[in-house]
Amino acid sequence: MIRFLQACADGLLTGALYALIGMGLALIFGVMRIVNFAHGAFLMVGMYATYVLFDLTALNFLPVPVYNFIVGRFGEHGLNPYWGFLPAGLFMFAFGWLIYALLIQPVRNRSHFMQILMTTGIGLILTDGAQLIFHADYHQTNIDLVNRGVHLGPFGANAAEVLSFVIAVAFVVGLRAFVVRSRTGQALRAISQNPEVAPLMGINVTRIQGFSFALGTALAGVAGGLLLPRLYLFPGVGEDYTTKAFVMVVLGGMGSIEGAAFGGLVLGVTESLTSLYVGNKWALIVDFIFFLLVLSFKPSGIFGRQRA
Amino acid sequence: MSLLKSWKFWALVAATLVWARMPWFVQNNYQLQVLFRITLFAALGLAWNLVGGYAGQLSLGHVAFFGIGAYGLALFHQIPLPLWLSLILAATVATLVAGLIGLIAFRLRGPYFTLATIAFGEVLRLTAANLDVTGGAIGLTVPSLFHGRTFWRQFYLASVALTVIAFIVNYWVSRSRFGYYLLAIREDEDTASAVGINTARSKLWSLLLSAFLTALAGALYGSAFQFIIPDSALTLEISVQIAIITMLGGAGTLLGPIVGAALLLSAQEVFKNQFRESHLLIYGVLIVVVVLFLPEGVVGGLERLFSRKPRAPGSSKPQPALGGAAQ
Numbered sequence: 202m203i204r205f206l207q208a209c210a211d212g213l214l215t216g217a218l219y220a221l222i223g224m225g226l227a228l229i230f231g232v233m234r235i236v237n238f239a240h241g242a243f244l245m246v247g248m249y250a251t252y253v254l255f256d257l258t259a260l261n262f263l264p265v266p267v268y269n270f271i272v273g274r275f276g277e278h279g280l281n282p283y284w285g286f287l288p289a290g291l292f293m294f295a296f297g298w299l300i301y302a303l304l305i306q307p308v309r310n311r312s313h314f315m316q317i318l319m320t321t322g323i324g325l326i327l328t329d330g331a332q333l334i335f336h337a338d339y340h341q342t343n344i345d346l347v348n349r350g351v352h353l354g355p356f357g358a359n360a361a362e363v364l365s366f367v368i369a370v371a372f373v374v375g376l377r378a379f380v381v382r383s384r385t386g387q388a389l390r391a392i393s394q395n396p397e398v399a400p401l402m403g404i405n406v407t408r409i410q411g412f413s414f415a416l417g418t419a420l421a422g423v424a425g426g427l428l429l430p431r432l433y434l435f436p437g438v439g440e441d442y443t444t445k446a447f448v449m450v451v452l453g454g455m456g457s458i459e460g461a462a463f464g465g466l467v468l469g470v471t472e473s474l475t476s477l478y479v480g481n482k483w484a485l486i487v488d489f490i491f492f493l494l495v496l497s498f499k500p501s502g503i504f505g506r507q508r509a
Numbered sequence: 510m511s512l513l514k515s516w517k518f519w520a521l522v523a524a525t526l527v528w529a530r531m532p533w534f535v536q537n538n539y540q541l542q543v544l545f546r547i548t549l550f551a552a553l554g555l556a557w558n559l560v561g562g563y564a565g566q567l568s569l570g571h572v573a574f575f576g577i578g579a580y581g582l583a584l585f586h587q588i589p590l591p592l593w594l595s596l597i598l599a600a601t602v603a604t605l606v607a608g609l610i611g612l613i614a615f616r617l618r619g620p621y622f623t624l625a626t627i628a629f630g631e632v633l634r635l636t637a638a639n640l641d642v643t644g645g646a647i648g649l650t651v652p653s654l655f656h657g658r659t660f661w662r663q664f665y666l667a668s669v670a671l672t673v674i675a676f677i678v679n680y681w682v683s684r685s686r687f688g689y690y691l692l693a694i695r696e697d698e699d700t701a702s703a704v705g706i707n708t709a710r711s712k713l714w715s716l717l718l719s720a721f722l723t724a725l726a727g728a729l730y731g732s733a734f735q736f737i738i739p740d741s742a743l744t745l746e747i748s749v750q751i752a753i754i755t756m757l758g759g760a761g762t763l764l765g766p767i768v769g770a771a772l773l774l775s776a777q778e779v780f781k782n783q784f785r786e787s788h789l790l791i792y793g794v795l796i797v798v799v800v801l802f803l804p805e806g807v808v809g810g811l812e813r814l815f816s817r818k819p820r821a822p823g824s825s826k827p828q829p830a831l832g833g834a835a836q
Contacts, residue, residue, distance in 0.1 A: 236620040307801055313619040314567045315800050318756060321569075321749060322796030329790035440745075444631060447624050455621075486635045489628045496625050497613045 203355050208477040209470055214362045216469020217369040218424050222442055223449030223461035223468075224376060225420030231393040231456035232413040233309060235316045239300075239324035240421055241443030243293065246327055247422025248438060249335060250289035251429050254280045255342050262334045282342055283364060286426025290419045297418025301411045309410065324443070331436040340434040347430050365427040372423060373462050376416075380458060389413055393456060421446075441485065448492040454501050529669045532662040541661045545733060547774045548668040549726055554754040554766025555675035556722035559715045561752060562760035563688055565695025566712060569748045570610065570626030571723050573633050576743035577603040578724030579731030580637060583649040592652055600724040607720030611713045618698070627745065634743035648738030651731040664733045671729065672767070675722050679763055682715075691715055695761070723751075746789070753792055757799050759806030768808050 222244060229237045237243075253259045257272050257279050279285070300323060308319050349360040380386040388409050392399040400406050425439070432438060449468050453460025471491060472484040479487070512518050528548070535541050553575070560566050581599025586592060614625040637643040655663035682688040690711040693701040702708045731737045750773075758769025773795065780791045803810055 236624070304797060304801075311800075311804070313623075314565065315804060317567055317569075317620060317623055318752070318796055319800045322793045322800065325749075325789050325793030325796065327793075329788075329793060333790065444627065447627075451621075451624070482635075482639050486632055486639070489632045489635070493613065493625060493628050493632070496617060496621060496628075500617060500621060 204477065205474075207356055208473045210356055210358065211362075212470030212473030213466060214358060214366045214469070215473065216466035217366045217373065218427055218465075219445065219449055219469050220373050220462040220465030221369050221420050221424040221427075222446045223453065223465040224373065224458050225417035225424070226446040227450045227453065227456055227458050227461035228376075228380075228389075228413050228420070229417040230450060231458065232389055233305070233410055234313075234396075234456075235305065235309070235320065236313070236447075237417070238317060238320040238443060239327060240417075240446050241439030241441065242324040242327035243297070243418045243421040243439070244425040244428075244442050245331060245436065245439030246296065247286075247289050247293050247425030248429050248432075248434050249331060250292050250422065251282050251285045251426035252340055252342065252434055254285040254288060255282055255429075256340075259335065259340070281344060282426055282429045283344075283346070283361075283368070286368075286423050286429075289426045290423040293422025294415045294419035296422075297415035298411050300418070301414040305414060306407065306411070328436050328439070335436065337435060342430050344430055359431075361430050365431075368427060369424070372420070376420070377459065377462075385409070385412065445488060448488050451492060451495055451500075525669070525673060529666060532665050538661050541665055543774070543778055545661065545665045545668050547770050548665065548672050549730055550751070550754055550774060551767040551770035552668060552672040552675045553723060553726045553751045554758065554770050555672065555679050556719045556726065557751045557755050558679055558760060558762075558766050559682060559691075559719040560712075561755055562762070562765070563682055563691040563695065564712050564715045565691075565761075566615070566716075567623045567752065568614075568626045568716075569623055569745065569752060570614075570628075570630040571719070571751050572743055572745065572747040573610065573626075573630045574603040574607060574720040574723040575727030575730070575747055575751075576630075576633055576637065576737075576739075577606055578727030578729075579651060579737045579742045580643060580649065581724070582728040582731060583651045583737065584642070586652045592654060595652075596654070596725070596728050599728050600721050603724030603727075604717050604721045607716050608713065611716045615709060615712045615716070627748070630743065630745060630748055634739045634745075637743055638739040643739075646739065648736060648741070651728075651735055651737055653735055654729070654732045661733075664729065667729055668726075671722070671725055676763065676767075678718060678722065682718075683763060687711065687714065692761075750792065753796055753799075755806075757795060757803075757806055759809030759812070762806065762808040762812065765806050765808040769806065772807065 222240070225243075226237055226240050229235060229240075249259075255278075257275060260268055260271060263271070280288070304319060304323060308316050344361070346361040346364065347359060351358050351360050351363050380389060388399070388404045389412075391402065391404055392406060392409055396406070421442075445468065449464030450456075450461045452464035452467055453462070468488060468491075471487060475484045475487040531544055532541055535544065553571070557568070557571055560568050560571075578599050581602050582595050585595035585598050588595075590598065610626070610629050614622055614629070617625055638646050643649060653660065654667070657663075682691065690701070690706045690708075693704070693706055694708050694711060698708055727742065731742055734741075754769040754773050755766045756769070757773055758767065759765030773792070776791055776795070777788055781788045799806065805813060
């Protein structure tokens with residue numbers, strides 16, 4: 202029983218990070234009806250951004266004078282990832298907006314077919330671009346926090362996991378409040394509910410879509426930054442997360458932001474329980490089977506509602 | 510027969526004969542191997558074209574059939590069964606699996622369909638990577654269909670034969686009532702079903718045909734390289750590659766997949782030496798360029814230039830924003 206509860210707790214800790222990833226994807230889908238196949242690649246870019254801030258020597262792809270200037274100015278050791286994820290998230294926000302303006306906006310009225318191809322292409326460019334710049338080496342951030350434990354009665358967890366859980370929950374709650382309360386959030390929901398009427402109400406659709414794409418990208422980036430201390434970093438690291446994000450978003454009802462957050466938690470717990478009872482290597486398969494079952498029997502998501 | 514009087518037919522026959530004679534002009538096995546890959550992917554593109562081009566269903570799970578072809582050949586031959594019987598059985602199993610996938614995935618539309626096909630492919634990859642019978646991550650040795658000093662030449666000829674078969678199937682579909690059903694589904698599925706087309710059955714048949722051909726190509730591929738692992742024969746990359754080849758050349762055209770395979774794979778050969786680790790970069794760049802500037806592909810664009818016939822897999826008209834999640 203203790204083991205079961207411990208696995209559930211572990212799952213929730215991971216699930217909060219998944220929730221961030223899933224909410225980013227749901228936001229983009231909700232506002233644009235675009236399925237972002239580059240989401241995992243965005244996460245990976247966020248991880249690299251955080252990693253570069255942590256270890257400035259990773260910038261050695263830059264021209265020598267620029268590199269020397271930066272390392273000379275700031276030293277080789279930079280920010281702890283648990284701070285670094287913030288500037289990385291800001292960077293990803295700008296990056297997302299740029300991608301939207303250059304590549305997504307031109308296809309926003311095209312068929313799903315073309316949009317899926319476009320985001321797949323962006324994902325390939327980012328993954329192989331990272332490969333070109335940073336090579337296929339594995340990187341790791343050795344920070345003390347990862348080796349420290351936190352105990353609560355019979356349960357134990359890794360301090361780094363707990364910290365990233367707290368940050369992720371703060372983001373999830375903050376995002377929800379933003380979408381529900383703020384004016385931009387209202388505009389965002391208006392477009393998601395009716396993209397034809399929203400512009401008639403004076404909403405600048407291009408700006409709001411750019412904003413939500415950027416915000417979705419930034420959330421993936423933040424999740425990447427928070428995952429960095431716990432994973433090995435390499436260019437293909439995001440691939441599994443694209444599909445995982447789909448699973449969460451479909452579980453929660455496509456386009457529903459709260460649904461995606463729940464989907465993330467459910468997925469985290471499912472994976473954790475699968476690892477405990479069936480074996481670690483089957484976790485991803487169970488994800489997909491779960492996904493196919495939901496898609497076939499309840500495509501509107503297990504939490505019922507049609508959309509945000 | 511009117512076919513025998515058409516200059517296009519004889520031009521194609523001549524082109525095929527020249528293409529089949531290529532091994533006698535190249536110097537080494539490496540070049541022959543490149544030609545083999547181009548021809549094989551032309552066949553894969555033509556097979557995918559039935560579902561992705563004519564019926565307009567963006568499947569990114571074709572690697573499932575490709576992989577079942579390759580793994581099936583290896584596993585049936587281990588039983589042991591005769592080589593060619595194993596090949597046919599592998600393709601049959603792939604077709605049966607396609608039936609199952611189709612029954613589930615075709616109930617979904619648009620992005621949901623694509624997601625489901627990806628999921629099926631990934632389930633197979635992960636299962637093959639974790640089961641003992643499929644050799645896990647270490648993979649399997651695939652028996653060679655051809656032997657001897659000139660085995661590459663024979664593999665090449667087999668790939669040409671497969672491309673010809675796939676082309677004939679495409680030609681037949683493009684001229685048949687069945688093909689028109691598929692086009693109607695691509696343009697507007699609800700209307701197609703309203704005028705009495707059994708959309709579910711038409712889509713399923715296109716997938717079955719496509720899967721059978723894809724599995725044969727997969728078996729040929731595995732057998733030529735004699736060794737498969739989940740990350741080579743069941744990776745999502747292959748699904749994407751097949752789709753891109755067809756889109757680049759022109760989805761829903763007869764020559765598109767062949768042109769696409771020749772363009773993409775030769776570009777890849779050139780870039781492979783330039784950016785060693787990042788050979789997929791060129792795929793990404795090409796996809797973006799095609800989507801932005803050439804939504805009907807090379808052949809589709811040329812056809813429009815010469816005939817002004819409006820055709821493209823949904824490139825022209827915007828879809829309703831909600832896109833209908835599922836029926």
